[in-house]
Amino acid sequence: xxxxxxxxxxxxxxxxxxxxxxxxxxAIETIYYGMQHPQPGWTEQDAxxxxxxxxxxxxxxxxxxxxxxxxxxxxxAAMHSILAVNEAGNxxxxxxxxxxxxxxAIAEDLRNTExxxxxxxxxxxxxxxxxxLCKLLWWKQYEPALFTEAHKFISIxxxxxxxxxxxxxxxxxxxxAMGLLQLESLTWDxxxxxxxxxxxxxxxxxxxxxxxxxxxxxxxxxxxxxHTPIVIGGSDGAxxxxxxxxxxxxxxxxxxxxxxxxxxxVKEPQIDPYMRLFCYHxxxxxxxxxxxxxxxxxxxxxxxxxLLNTTETYEELLELAQQTRPGxxxxxxxxxxxxxxxxxxxxxxxxxxxxxxxDHSKAHLVxxxxxxxxxxxxxxxxxxxxxxxxxxxxxxxxxxxSELWLQLLSDVFNRKVVVSGGIDSSALGxxxxxxxxxxxxxxxxxxxxxxxxxxxxxxxxxxxAFDRFLRLYEVLKEEM
Numbered sequence: 260x261x262x263x264x265x266x267x268x269x270x271x272x273x274x275x276x277x278x279x280x281x282x283x284x285x286a287i288e289t290i291y292y293g294m295q296h297p298q299p300g301w302t303e304q305d306a307x308x309x310x311x312x313x314x315x316x317x318x319x320x321x322x323x324x325x326x327x328x329x330x331x332x333x334x335x336a337a338m339h340s341i342l343a344v345n346e347a348g349n350x351x352x353x354x355x356x357x358x359x360x361x362x363x364a365i366a367e368d369l370r371n372t373e374x375x376x377x378x379x380x381x382x383x384x385x386x387x388x389x390x391x392l393c394k395l396l397w398w399k400q401y402e403p404a405l406f407t408e409a410h411k412f413i414s415i416x417x418x419x420x421x422x423x424x425x426x427x428x429x430x431x432x433x434x435x436a437m438g439l440l441q442l443e444s445l446t447w448d449x450x451x452x453x454x455x456x457x458x459x460x461x462x463x464x465x466x467x468x469x470x471x472x473x474x475x476x477x478x479x480x481x482x483x484x485x486h487t488p489i490v491i492g493g494s495d496g497a498x499x500x501x502x503x504x505x506x507x508x509x510x511x512x513x514x515x516x517x518x519x520x521x522x523x524x525v526k527e528p529q530i531d532p533y534m535r536l537f538c539y540h541x542x543x544x545x546x547x548x549x550x551x552x553x554x555x556x557x558x559x560x561x562x563x564x565x566l567l568n569t570t571e572t573y574e575e576l577l578e579l580a581q582q583t584r585p586g587x588x589x590x591x592x593x594x595x596x597x598x599x600x601x602x603x604x605x606x607x608x609x610x611x612x613x614x615x616x617x618d619h620s621k622a623h624l625v626x627x628x629x630x631x632x633x634x635x636x637x638x639x640x641x642x643x644x645x646x647x648x649x650x651x652x653x654x655x656x657x658x659x660x661s662e663l664w665l666q667l668l669s670d671v672f673n674r675k676v677v678v679s680g681g682i683d684s685s686a687l688g689x690x691x692x693x694x695x696x697x698x699x700x701x702x703x704x705x706x707x708x709x710x711x712x713x714x715x716x717x718x719x720x721x722x723x724a725f726d727r728f729l730r731l732y733e734v735l736k737e738e739m
Contacts, residue, residue: 261330262286263693263701264320265686267495268313268336268416270294270356270517275316276686277324280694282704286323287683288316295353300360300606302597303353306342306418313419318482326484331471333490333693335498335685336416338436338539341391343398343409344418352405354415355394357518358553360598362393363606365400369393370534370604378451380530383538383546384438388598388606389553392438395455411461423478424489429463430470432493435540440465442528445540468493468542469696490693496520496551497541498688503653503679505691505703511649513636513668514684515555515658521601521639522549523647535602535642542692548646550601550639554594556657558610558628561596567621577663580626585670585717586724587623589614592631593732595739601639603732609739613731629664630721633671634728640672652676655684665709670717671725678709 262277262285271293277286290312295303321329339357342350369375370386384390398406413421417429434440439462441448452459472489492498496514500522504510514520528538529548536550563569563576595608612627652674658664659678669676694701
């Protein structure tokens with residue numbers, strides 16, 4: 260049987276998911292990896308380690324399902340990473356990823372200028388330390404020798420593509436999240452590139468998300484046929500929307516993985532006058548408009564491994580949280596452990612518990628952390644809903660396996676929440692793009708596997724807590 264392979268190079272794992280032409284997942288391989296924090300505020304990954312993970316995942320799928328039945332491979336990857344390579348194409352730096360805040364001061368200085376606003380208007384990327392634009396400026400200021408020595412500056416996805424297939428290519432979806440792409444024309448913005456001090460030839464060749472490589476040579480360890488078409492695909496956030504909601508209009512997609520995001524598909528670039536939201540390219544004439552939080556399920560991981568230092572499973576902790584009341588009996592948590600992106604774009608933001616009393620338990624801490632993550636997402640969603648109303652939310656990411664998370668999401672947003680089976684939605688979105696690129700038969704299955712409806716009483720409780728959440732941040736932001 261013919262199958263399509265989507266490969267998602269994520270922040271904490273690479274997943275390779277094989278789909279049948281009728282949209283059913285028939286095999287999945289996952290390899291997990293970590294992040295390194297060599298200094299406070301720094302977050303890096305080893306690009307060669309991720310390359311090995313991609314090769315291993317693909318090879319395991321192909322070994323089970325046979326290489327001759329593989330119709331194509333299409334790729335998704337996390338946004339905002341950047342590393343420097345030498346002329347041989349080898350990494351001379353670790354990959355600096357979205358969670359890295361070393362460029363926070365540079366971003367803050369630029370954000371508060373007319374130039375910063377101008378750059379945002381042109382690119383749709385808010386000025387923040389997560390963007391490759393600001394990371395390039397950091398390298399230029401603090402590591403000038405490395406900045407001068409580098410042959411190219413590329414993302415993890417570009418590095419893996421070069422190592423696998425020998426070409427420096429970047430799709431417009433990944434490129435649109437760099438802060439260097441003119442969003443209207445989908446071309447490199449020469450004004451901004453000149454401002455960074457790099458040359459245009461130090462960036463990869465821009466191609467569309469449906470760009471296909473045919474009969475291409477590849478890494479000797481990659482066990483696929485030379486005749487397998489390779490589709491470049493796009494970014495994980497953009498493809499997640501496509502994989503979950505397809506072309507359904509006015510559907511909000513909320514993802515919680517390590518980080519989190521709230522996004523809606525739009526037909527043309529949209530810019531928020533207050534720089535609260537991003538806008539990135541998906542494919543053709545489609546874009547995603549929304550915002551991302553740095554602090555998703557990583558908050559629960561921190562709570563389990565650091566604050567609680569417990570061997571209890573996440574499932575056991577969620578069961579504890581379910582035993583407490585909405586609003587955590589007054590315990591409130593600002594979840595900004597990794598600073599924050601949308602809508603506040605404050606790299607200096609930190610985590611805060613408010614209202615801790617002697618009668619609060621482990622269960623309250625867990626639930627307050629979960630609620631804090633959802634308040635952060637709701638603060639993004641409320642801004643997005645000012646622009647485009649909807650009564651429907653599609654949920655995706657690892658948290659979509661938890662009934663408690665999903666019911667909390669429905670109650671906080673006061674909207675119906677649907678899980679369509681596309682939990683591995685970025686890999687699925689990559690396959691959607693690949694099938695379109697090659698004109699292959701494809702059946703998109705958006706059948707709801709579960710639906711959650713809001714509890715009006717719980718929403719009222721959460722709305723009061725959310726108002727406290729906003730006030731608390733405003734009071735404390737100068738002290739963070």
